[in-house]
Amino acid sequence: xxxxxxxxxxxxxxxxxxxxxxxxxxxxxxxxxxxxxxxxxxxxxxxxxxxxxxxxxxxxxxxxxxxxxxxxxxxxxxxxxxxxxxxxxxxxxxxxxxxxxxxxxxxxxxxxxxxxxxxxxxxxxxxxxxxxxxxxxxxxxxxxxxxxxxxxxxxxxxxxxxxxxxxxxxxxxxxxxxxxxxxxxxxxxxxxxxxxxxxxxxxxxxxxxxxxxxxxxxxxxxxxxxxxxxxxxxxxxxxxxxxxxxxxxxxxxxxxxxxxxxxxxxxxxxxxxxxxxxxxxxxxxxxxxxxxxxxxxxxxxxxxxxxxxxxxxxxxxxxxxxxxxxxxxxxxxxxxxxxxxxxxxxxxxxxxxxxxxxxxxxxx
Ligand code: HEM
Numbered sequence: 380x381x382x383x384x385x386x387x388x389x390x391x392x393x394x395x396x397x398x399x400x401x402x403x404x405x406x407x408x409x410x411x412x413x414x415x416x417x418x419x420x421x422x423x424x425x426x427x428x429x430x431x432x433x434x435x436x437x438x439x440x441x442x443x444x445x446x447x448x449x450x451x452x453x454x455x456x457x458x459x460x461x462x463x464x465x466x467x468x469x470x471x472x473x474x475x476x477x478x479x480x481x482x483x484x485x486x487x488x489x490x491x492x493x494x495x496x497x498x499x500x501x502x503x504x505x506x507x508x509x510x511x512x513x514x515x516x517x518x519x520x521x522x523x524x525x526x527x528x529x530x531x532x533x534x535x536x537x538x539x540x541x542x543x544x545x546x547x548x549x550x551x552x553x554x555x556x557x558x559x560x561x562x563x564x565x566x567x568x569x570x571x572x573x574x575x576x577x578x579x580x581x582x583x584x585x586x587x588x589x590x591x592x593x594x595x596x597x598x599x600x601x602x603x604x605x606x607x608x609x610x611x612x613x614x615x616x617x618x619x620x621x622x623x624x625x626x627x628x629x630x631x632x633x634x635x636x637x638x639x640x641x642x643x644x645x646x647x648x649x650x651x652x653x654x655x656x657x658x659x660x661x662x663x664x665x666x667x668x669x670x671x672x673x674x675x676x677x678x679x680x681x682x683x684x685x686x687x688x689x690x691x692x693x694x695x696x697x698x699x700x701x702x703x704x705x706x707x708x709x710x711x712x713x714x715x716x717x718x719x720x721x722x723x724x725x726x727x728x729x730x731x732x733x734x735x736x737x738x739x740x741x742x743x
Contacts, residue, residue, distance in 0.1 A: 393739075397423075400423065400632055401416055401419045401420060401423075402419075402489060403415040403416060403419065403488070403489055403596065404489065404491035404492060405487060405488040406701075407491075408491060408596040412484070412487035412488035413484070413486045413487075414480045414488070415487075415488045417476070417477070417479075417480055418477075418480065418485075418488070421473060421476060421477050423499075424473065425470065425473070426500070426502055427469065428466050428469065428470060429500070429502035429503060429505075429506055430502060430562045431466060432466055432506055433461055433505050433506060433509065434464050434479065434504060435447060435459045435460075436463070436506070436510065436546060437509070438455075438459060439456050439459055439460070439546060439547070440454055440509065440529065440543070440544070440546060440549060442455065442479060443456070443546070443549035443550065443552075444544070444549065446556075448553055449667070450650075450653065453480075453653045453654070453657065454653060456657060457653055457656045457657050457660060460657065460660035460661065460663075460705060461660055463660075463662060463664055464663045464664060464667060464679075465722050467667035467668065467671065468665065468667065469668075470671055471667065471674055474671075474674045474675065474678050477678060478678055478681060478682075480511070480628075480682070482681070482682050482684070485682050485683075487710060489689070492689050493689050494528070494689055494690060494691065495689060495690075496528060496671050496688055496689045496690025496691075497688075498524050498528040498529075498690035498692070499529055499533070499690070500526050501533045501536060504525070504537050504539070507538055507547060507705065507707075508537070508540050508541055508545060509540065509543075509545050509547060510545055510546050510547065510664070510707045510708075511545030511546050511547025511707045511708075512545070512705060512707050512737065513541075513545075514541060515671075516627070516704075517522065517704070517705075518700070518701075518704055520697070520700070521701055521704065523562055524690065524691075524692055526538075528690050528691075534705075545707075546661075546707075547630070547707055547708065550635075550657075550661065551632055552635075553634040554631075554635035554636075554638040554639055555632060555634045555635045555638065557638040557641070557642075557654075557725050559641065559731060559734065559735065560638070560641050562635065562728075562730070562731055562734075564728075565728050565730075567641065567725055567727075568615065568637065570725035571617060571719075572611075574719060574723050574724075574725060578719060578723065579604065579607075579608050579611075582604055583601065583604060586600045586601055586604065590628040594733070607716070610716055610717070611717065614633065614637070614640075614717060617633065620633040625682075628711055629710055629713075630709075631710035631711070636710065636714070636717075639658060639711065639714050640714055640717045640718070641657065642654045642655050642658060642674050643655065643714055643715075644718065644719070644724050645724070645727065645735070648727075648732070648735035648736065649735065649736055649737045650734070650736070651735060658711055658714075661708045661711055662708060663712050663713060664708065665706055665707055665709065665711070665712070668705070668706075668707075669702060669703070669705075669706055672701060672702040672705060673699070673702045676695050676698035676699045676702060677695070677697040679694055679698055680694075680695035683695065685733060697713065
Protein backbone atom coordinates (compact mmCIF):
# COMPACT_ATOMS: atom_id res chain seq x y z
CA UNK A 380 0.00 0.00 0.00
CA UNK A 381 1.23 3.52 -0.84
CA UNK A 382 2.21 5.57 2.22
CA UNK A 383 0.16 8.74 2.11
CA UNK A 384 0.49 11.87 4.20
CA UNK A 385 -2.83 13.17 5.53
CA UNK A 386 -4.08 15.69 2.99
CA UNK A 387 -4.30 19.30 4.18
CA UNK A 388 -7.12 21.38 2.62
CA UNK A 389 -5.04 24.52 1.78
CA UNK A 390 -2.33 22.35 0.18
CA UNK A 391 -4.80 20.33 -1.90
CA UNK A 392 -6.33 23.52 -3.31
CA UNK A 393 -2.95 25.27 -3.57
CA UNK A 394 -4.50 28.24 -1.83
CA UNK A 395 -1.10 29.70 -1.20
CA UNK A 396 -0.77 30.28 -4.96
CA UNK A 397 -4.33 31.34 -5.66
CA UNK A 398 -4.77 33.66 -2.70
CA UNK A 399 -1.47 35.38 -3.36
CA UNK A 400 -2.15 36.05 -7.01
CA UNK A 401 -3.89 39.43 -6.69
CA UNK A 402 -1.20 41.98 -7.40
CA UNK A 403 -2.86 45.36 -7.72
CA UNK A 404 -1.18 47.58 -10.30
CA UNK A 405 -2.42 50.70 -8.48
CA UNK A 406 -0.36 49.77 -5.39
CA UNK A 407 2.81 49.95 -7.50
CA UNK A 408 2.14 53.59 -8.33
CA UNK A 409 0.84 54.90 -5.00
CA UNK A 410 -2.21 54.10 -2.94
CA UNK A 411 -3.94 50.81 -3.75
CA UNK A 412 -7.33 51.37 -5.39
CA UNK A 413 -9.90 49.57 -3.23
CA UNK A 414 -11.90 48.11 -6.15
CA UNK A 415 -8.94 46.67 -8.03
CA UNK A 416 -9.06 43.45 -5.98
CA UNK A 417 -12.69 43.00 -7.07
CA UNK A 418 -11.64 43.54 -10.68
CA UNK A 419 -8.81 41.01 -10.46
CA UNK A 420 -10.74 38.37 -8.50
CA UNK A 421 -13.75 38.60 -10.84
CA UNK A 422 -11.53 38.07 -13.88
CA UNK A 423 -9.66 35.22 -12.20
CA UNK A 424 -12.95 33.54 -11.30
CA UNK A 425 -14.04 33.81 -14.95
CA UNK A 426 -10.78 32.27 -16.11
CA UNK A 427 -11.23 29.35 -13.68
CA UNK A 428 -14.74 28.73 -14.99
CA UNK A 429 -13.44 29.01 -18.59
CA UNK A 430 -10.92 26.32 -17.66
CA UNK A 431 -13.72 24.06 -16.46
CA UNK A 432 -15.77 24.72 -19.62
CA UNK A 433 -12.76 23.86 -21.79
CA UNK A 434 -12.28 20.67 -19.74
CA UNK A 435 -15.90 19.70 -20.47
CA UNK A 436 -15.67 20.66 -24.16
CA UNK A 437 -12.45 18.69 -24.64
CA UNK A 438 -14.05 15.57 -23.20
CA UNK A 439 -17.07 15.93 -25.52
CA UNK A 440 -14.88 16.58 -28.55
CA UNK A 441 -12.90 13.45 -27.68
CA UNK A 442 -16.07 11.32 -27.63
CA UNK A 443 -17.53 12.87 -30.80
CA UNK A 444 -14.32 12.34 -32.76
CA UNK A 445 -15.06 8.60 -32.81
CA UNK A 446 -17.05 7.26 -35.74
CA UNK A 447 -19.58 5.77 -33.36
CA UNK A 448 -21.08 7.45 -30.31
CA UNK A 449 -22.56 4.90 -27.90
CA UNK A 450 -25.73 5.75 -26.02
CA UNK A 451 -23.90 5.80 -22.67
CA UNK A 452 -21.47 8.33 -24.13
CA UNK A 453 -24.37 10.42 -25.35
CA UNK A 454 -25.64 10.53 -21.79
CA UNK A 455 -22.22 11.74 -20.64
CA UNK A 456 -22.18 14.42 -23.34
CA UNK A 457 -25.66 15.71 -22.49
CA UNK A 458 -24.92 15.87 -18.76
CA UNK A 459 -21.68 17.80 -19.45
CA UNK A 460 -23.44 20.19 -21.81
CA UNK A 461 -25.97 20.83 -19.07
CA UNK A 462 -23.11 21.49 -16.66
CA UNK A 463 -21.70 24.09 -19.06
CA UNK A 464 -25.15 25.70 -19.19
CA UNK A 465 -25.24 25.99 -15.36
CA UNK A 466 -21.74 27.51 -15.33
CA UNK A 467 -22.79 30.04 -17.95
CA UNK A 468 -25.65 31.17 -15.74
CA UNK A 469 -23.10 31.94 -13.01
CA UNK A 470 -20.93 33.80 -15.54
CA UNK A 471 -23.86 36.04 -16.38
CA UNK A 472 -24.79 36.59 -12.72
CA UNK A 473 -21.21 37.58 -11.88
CA UNK A 474 -21.57 40.69 -14.00
CA UNK A 475 -23.84 42.09 -11.28
CA UNK A 476 -20.96 41.86 -8.80
CA UNK A 477 -18.61 43.69 -11.19
CA UNK A 478 -21.26 46.36 -11.67
CA UNK A 479 -21.14 47.26 -7.97
CA UNK A 480 -17.98 49.14 -9.00
CA UNK A 481 -18.77 52.66 -10.18
CA UNK A 482 -17.11 54.34 -13.21
CA UNK A 483 -15.38 56.81 -10.86
CA UNK A 484 -13.87 54.00 -8.76
CA UNK A 485 -12.80 52.19 -11.94
CA UNK A 486 -10.90 55.30 -12.99
CA UNK A 487 -8.72 54.96 -9.87
CA UNK A 488 -6.81 52.14 -11.57
CA UNK A 489 -8.00 51.68 -15.16
CA UNK A 490 -5.17 53.58 -16.83
CA UNK A 491 -2.58 51.38 -15.13
CA UNK A 492 -4.00 48.39 -17.00
CA UNK A 493 -3.23 49.61 -20.53
CA UNK A 494 -2.86 47.86 -22.96
CA UNK A 495 -4.04 44.67 -21.17
CA UNK A 496 -7.57 43.70 -22.23
CA UNK A 497 -10.14 40.88 -22.37
CA UNK A 498 -8.93 40.52 -25.97
CA UNK A 499 -6.00 38.67 -24.46
CA UNK A 500 -8.10 36.00 -22.75
CA UNK A 501 -6.74 32.99 -24.58
CA UNK A 502 -9.15 30.69 -22.78
CA UNK A 503 -12.14 32.72 -23.99
CA UNK A 504 -10.89 32.26 -27.58
CA UNK A 505 -10.42 28.54 -26.91
CA UNK A 506 -14.05 28.29 -25.78
CA UNK A 507 -15.25 30.10 -28.92
CA UNK A 508 -13.14 27.96 -31.24
CA UNK A 509 -13.84 24.67 -29.49
CA UNK A 510 -17.57 25.38 -29.75
CA UNK A 511 -17.06 25.88 -33.49
CA UNK A 512 -16.62 29.60 -34.16
CA UNK A 513 -14.37 29.72 -37.20
CA UNK A 514 -12.11 32.57 -38.20
CA UNK A 515 -13.93 33.01 -41.53
CA UNK A 516 -17.21 33.73 -39.70
CA UNK A 517 -15.71 36.78 -37.96
CA UNK A 518 -16.23 40.24 -39.47
CA UNK A 519 -13.10 42.09 -40.73
CA UNK A 520 -13.26 44.23 -37.56
CA UNK A 521 -13.36 41.15 -35.29
CA UNK A 522 -10.56 39.50 -37.27
CA UNK A 523 -8.44 42.56 -36.60
CA UNK A 524 -8.71 42.03 -32.83
CA UNK A 525 -9.19 38.27 -32.71
CA UNK A 526 -5.54 37.40 -32.07
CA UNK A 527 -3.60 40.59 -32.78
CA UNK A 528 -3.34 41.47 -29.08
CA UNK A 529 -1.94 38.05 -28.12
CA UNK A 530 1.75 37.34 -27.64
CA UNK A 531 3.46 34.95 -30.08
CA UNK A 532 3.19 31.89 -27.80
CA UNK A 533 -0.57 32.41 -27.32
CA UNK A 534 -1.09 33.11 -31.04
CA UNK A 535 0.51 29.78 -31.86
CA UNK A 536 -1.55 27.95 -29.20
CA UNK A 537 -4.74 29.46 -30.66
CA UNK A 538 -3.74 28.59 -34.23
CA UNK A 539 -3.18 24.97 -33.11
CA UNK A 540 -6.63 24.77 -31.55
CA UNK A 541 -8.16 26.26 -34.71
CA UNK A 542 -6.82 23.32 -36.72
CA UNK A 543 -8.90 20.89 -34.63
CA UNK A 544 -12.60 20.26 -35.32
CA UNK A 545 -14.95 22.11 -32.99
CA UNK A 546 -18.17 20.86 -31.41
CA UNK A 547 -20.32 22.26 -34.22
CA UNK A 548 -18.71 20.24 -37.01
CA UNK A 549 -18.52 17.09 -34.87
CA UNK A 550 -22.21 17.30 -33.98
CA UNK A 551 -22.93 17.91 -37.67
CA UNK A 552 -21.04 14.72 -38.60
CA UNK A 553 -22.87 12.77 -35.90
CA UNK A 554 -26.26 14.02 -37.14
CA UNK A 555 -25.36 13.12 -40.73
CA UNK A 556 -24.81 9.51 -39.60
CA UNK A 557 -28.30 9.21 -38.12
CA UNK A 558 -29.98 6.28 -39.87
CA UNK A 559 -33.72 6.32 -39.22
CA UNK A 560 -35.13 8.34 -42.11
CA UNK A 561 -34.10 6.15 -45.03
CA UNK A 562 -35.12 2.75 -43.78
CA UNK A 563 -36.01 0.36 -46.61
CA UNK A 564 -39.54 0.81 -47.93
CA UNK A 565 -40.16 3.95 -45.87
CA UNK A 566 -39.35 7.41 -47.19
CA UNK A 567 -40.05 9.75 -44.27
CA UNK A 568 -39.16 12.91 -46.17
CA UNK A 569 -41.43 12.13 -49.10
CA UNK A 570 -44.36 11.83 -46.69
CA UNK A 571 -43.24 14.97 -44.85
CA UNK A 572 -43.09 16.97 -48.10
CA UNK A 573 -46.61 15.87 -49.09
CA UNK A 574 -47.92 17.00 -45.72
CA UNK A 575 -46.13 20.33 -46.02
CA UNK A 576 -47.55 20.94 -49.53
CA UNK A 577 -51.07 20.27 -48.18
CA UNK A 578 -50.44 22.54 -45.22
CA UNK A 579 -49.37 25.45 -47.44
CA UNK A 580 -52.34 24.93 -49.76
CA UNK A 581 -54.72 25.16 -46.81
CA UNK A 582 -52.90 28.25 -45.46
CA UNK A 583 -53.20 29.93 -48.89
CA UNK A 584 -56.96 29.30 -49.00
CA UNK A 585 -57.32 30.61 -45.42
CA UNK A 586 -55.51 33.85 -46.29
CA UNK A 587 -57.36 34.33 -49.58
CA UNK A 588 -60.76 33.85 -47.86
CA UNK A 589 -60.01 35.91 -44.77
CA UNK A 590 -62.69 38.66 -44.74
CA UNK A 591 -60.67 40.77 -42.26
CA UNK A 592 -57.71 41.28 -44.62
CA UNK A 593 -57.70 43.96 -47.30
CA UNK A 594 -55.89 43.33 -50.62
CA UNK A 595 -52.65 44.86 -49.37
CA UNK A 596 -52.51 42.73 -46.20
CA UNK A 597 -53.49 39.62 -48.17
CA UNK A 598 -50.62 40.24 -50.59
CA UNK A 599 -48.25 40.69 -47.63
CA UNK A 600 -49.34 37.47 -45.93
CA UNK A 601 -49.23 35.51 -49.19
CA UNK A 602 -45.74 36.80 -49.78
CA UNK A 603 -44.68 35.61 -46.30
CA UNK A 604 -46.19 32.24 -47.07
CA UNK A 605 -44.20 31.97 -50.29
CA UNK A 606 -41.00 32.80 -48.39
CA UNK A 607 -41.63 30.10 -45.78
CA UNK A 608 -42.54 27.64 -48.52
CA UNK A 609 -39.27 28.48 -50.24
CA UNK A 610 -37.31 27.63 -47.05
CA UNK A 611 -38.94 24.19 -47.05
CA UNK A 612 -38.27 23.72 -50.78
CA UNK A 613 -34.58 24.53 -50.30
CA UNK A 614 -34.38 21.89 -47.59
CA UNK A 615 -35.16 19.27 -50.23
CA UNK A 616 -33.02 20.67 -53.02
CA UNK A 617 -29.29 19.90 -52.87
CA UNK A 618 -28.27 22.56 -55.38
CA UNK A 619 -30.26 25.38 -53.77
CA UNK A 620 -29.12 24.33 -50.31
CA UNK A 621 -25.48 24.41 -51.42
CA UNK A 622 -25.97 27.96 -52.67
CA UNK A 623 -27.17 29.03 -49.22
CA UNK A 624 -24.25 27.24 -47.57
CA UNK A 625 -21.86 29.15 -49.83
CA UNK A 626 -23.33 32.52 -48.89
CA UNK A 627 -22.78 31.64 -45.21
CA UNK A 628 -26.47 32.24 -44.42
CA UNK A 629 -26.53 28.65 -43.21
CA UNK A 630 -23.70 26.48 -41.90
CA UNK A 631 -25.30 23.17 -41.01
CA UNK A 632 -25.32 20.66 -43.87
CA UNK A 633 -28.64 19.63 -45.44
CA UNK A 634 -28.27 16.05 -44.23
CA UNK A 635 -27.55 17.12 -40.66
CA UNK A 636 -30.42 19.62 -40.74
CA UNK A 637 -32.87 16.92 -41.84
CA UNK A 638 -31.65 14.60 -39.08
CA UNK A 639 -32.09 17.38 -36.51
CA UNK A 640 -35.61 18.16 -37.76
CA UNK A 641 -36.45 14.45 -37.49
CA UNK A 642 -35.22 14.43 -33.89
CA UNK A 643 -37.27 17.52 -33.01
CA UNK A 644 -40.41 16.11 -34.63
CA UNK A 645 -40.08 12.68 -33.04
CA UNK A 646 -38.54 13.61 -29.69
CA UNK A 647 -41.09 11.44 -27.83
CA UNK A 648 -39.57 8.26 -29.25
CA UNK A 649 -37.32 6.93 -26.46
CA UNK A 650 -34.12 6.64 -28.53
CA UNK A 651 -34.43 10.24 -29.67
CA UNK A 652 -34.86 11.66 -26.21
CA UNK A 653 -31.12 12.13 -25.51
CA UNK A 654 -30.38 13.52 -29.00
CA UNK A 655 -33.25 15.95 -28.40
CA UNK A 656 -31.72 17.03 -25.06
CA UNK A 657 -28.40 17.46 -26.81
CA UNK A 658 -29.86 19.82 -29.42
CA UNK A 659 -31.68 21.78 -26.71
CA UNK A 660 -28.47 22.12 -24.70
CA UNK A 661 -26.56 23.47 -27.71
CA UNK A 662 -29.30 26.04 -28.17
CA UNK A 663 -29.10 26.92 -24.45
CA UNK A 664 -25.33 27.35 -24.67
CA UNK A 665 -25.62 29.65 -27.68
CA UNK A 666 -28.36 31.67 -26.03
CA UNK A 667 -26.43 32.06 -22.78
CA UNK A 668 -23.16 33.07 -24.48
CA UNK A 669 -25.06 35.62 -26.53
CA UNK A 670 -26.65 36.90 -23.32
CA UNK A 671 -23.22 37.08 -21.63
CA UNK A 672 -21.77 39.03 -24.54
CA UNK A 673 -24.66 41.48 -24.47
CA UNK A 674 -24.52 41.90 -20.67
CA UNK A 675 -20.75 42.41 -20.88
CA UNK A 676 -21.25 45.09 -23.56
CA UNK A 677 -23.80 46.88 -21.37
CA UNK A 678 -21.47 46.67 -18.39
CA UNK A 679 -18.66 48.16 -20.51
CA UNK A 680 -21.05 50.98 -21.52
CA UNK A 681 -21.95 51.63 -17.90
CA UNK A 682 -18.33 51.73 -16.75
CA UNK A 683 -16.70 53.42 -19.74
CA UNK A 684 -19.42 55.51 -21.38
CA UNK A 685 -18.17 55.98 -24.93
CA UNK A 686 -14.46 55.69 -24.05
CA UNK A 687 -12.45 53.20 -26.06
CA UNK A 688 -11.39 49.88 -24.50
CA UNK A 689 -7.94 49.24 -23.05
CA UNK A 690 -7.36 46.87 -25.99
CA UNK A 691 -8.07 49.66 -28.49
CA UNK A 692 -11.57 48.77 -29.73
CA UNK A 693 -14.43 51.27 -29.85
CA UNK A 694 -15.58 49.82 -26.49
CA UNK A 695 -19.23 48.95 -25.91
CA UNK A 696 -20.16 49.63 -29.56
CA UNK A 697 -17.67 47.03 -30.72
CA UNK A 698 -18.82 44.54 -28.10
CA UNK A 699 -22.48 44.93 -29.05
CA UNK A 700 -21.66 44.26 -32.69
CA UNK A 701 -19.85 41.02 -31.86
CA UNK A 702 -22.83 39.77 -29.85
CA UNK A 703 -25.04 38.63 -32.74
CA UNK A 704 -22.19 37.75 -35.01
CA UNK A 705 -20.59 35.21 -32.69
CA UNK A 706 -23.46 32.77 -32.58
CA UNK A 707 -22.22 29.26 -33.27
CA UNK A 708 -25.44 27.26 -33.16
CA UNK A 709 -27.74 29.70 -34.92
CA UNK A 710 -28.85 27.05 -37.42
CA UNK A 711 -30.20 25.00 -34.53
CA UNK A 712 -32.50 27.88 -33.61
CA UNK A 713 -33.72 28.06 -37.21
CA UNK A 714 -34.77 24.40 -37.14
CA UNK A 715 -38.06 25.62 -35.68
CA UNK A 716 -38.87 27.00 -39.16
CA UNK A 717 -39.27 23.43 -40.41
CA UNK A 718 -41.55 22.10 -37.70
CA UNK A 719 -45.13 21.17 -38.42
CA UNK A 720 -47.96 20.67 -35.89
CA UNK A 721 -47.74 17.41 -33.93
CA UNK A 722 -51.07 16.24 -35.31
CA UNK A 723 -49.72 16.40 -38.89
CA UNK A 724 -46.45 14.51 -38.32
CA UNK A 725 -45.93 11.53 -40.67
CA UNK A 726 -46.82 8.34 -38.88
CA UNK A 727 -43.84 6.09 -38.30
CA UNK A 728 -44.19 2.46 -39.42
CA UNK A 729 -44.37 -0.11 -36.63
CA UNK A 730 -40.92 -1.56 -37.48
CA UNK A 731 -39.32 1.85 -37.13
CA UNK A 732 -41.19 2.59 -33.90
CA UNK A 733 -39.73 -0.60 -32.48
CA UNK A 734 -36.24 0.51 -33.56
CA UNK A 735 -36.77 3.75 -31.74
CA UNK A 736 -38.28 2.16 -28.63
CA UNK A 737 -36.79 0.61 -25.53
CA UNK A 738 -35.98 -3.11 -25.32
CA UNK A 739 -39.17 -4.31 -23.70
CA UNK A 740 -41.21 -2.60 -26.42
CA UNK A 741 -39.08 -4.29 -29.10
CA UNK A 742 -40.03 -7.72 -27.76
CA UNK A 743 -43.74 -7.08 -27.77
C1 HEM B 1 -14.91 46.77 -15.58
C2 HEM B 1 -15.34 45.73 -16.21
C3 HEM B 1 -15.08 45.52 -17.66
C4 HEM B 1 -15.03 46.41 -18.69
C5 HEM B 1 -15.23 47.91 -18.61
C6 HEM B 1 -14.73 45.69 -19.91
C7 HEM B 1 -14.56 46.24 -21.15
C8 HEM B 1 -14.19 45.56 -22.28
C9 HEM B 1 -13.95 46.17 -23.56
C10 HEM B 1 -14.11 47.63 -23.87
C11 HEM B 1 -13.59 45.19 -24.40
C12 HEM B 1 -13.22 45.35 -25.88
C13 HEM B 1 -11.76 45.17 -26.05
C14 HEM B 1 -10.97 46.39 -25.69
O1 HEM B 1 -10.99 47.35 -26.44
O2 HEM B 1 -10.32 46.35 -24.63
C15 HEM B 1 -13.61 43.96 -23.68
C16 HEM B 1 -13.34 42.74 -24.23
C17 HEM B 1 -13.43 41.56 -23.55
N1 HEM B 1 -13.66 41.42 -22.20
FE1 HEM B 1 -14.18 42.87 -20.92
N2 HEM B 1 -14.65 44.35 -19.60
C18 HEM B 1 -14.84 44.20 -18.26
C19 HEM B 1 -14.86 43.02 -17.54
C20 HEM B 1 -14.65 41.79 -18.10
C21 HEM B 1 -14.73 40.56 -17.37
C22 HEM B 1 -15.05 40.39 -15.89
C23 HEM B 1 -14.44 39.58 -18.26
C24 HEM B 1 -14.37 38.13 -17.93
C25 HEM B 1 -13.42 37.37 -18.34
C26 HEM B 1 -14.20 40.19 -19.55
C27 HEM B 1 -13.86 39.51 -20.70
C28 HEM B 1 -13.67 40.09 -21.92
C29 HEM B 1 -13.42 39.33 -23.14
C30 HEM B 1 -13.36 37.83 -23.26
C31 HEM B 1 -13.27 40.26 -24.16
C32 HEM B 1 -13.07 39.97 -25.65
C33 HEM B 1 -14.46 39.93 -26.29
C34 HEM B 1 -14.49 39.75 -27.80
O3 HEM B 1 -13.49 40.01 -28.48
O4 HEM B 1 -15.56 39.34 -28.29
N3 HEM B 1 -14.35 41.53 -19.42
N4 HEM B 1 -13.98 44.21 -22.37
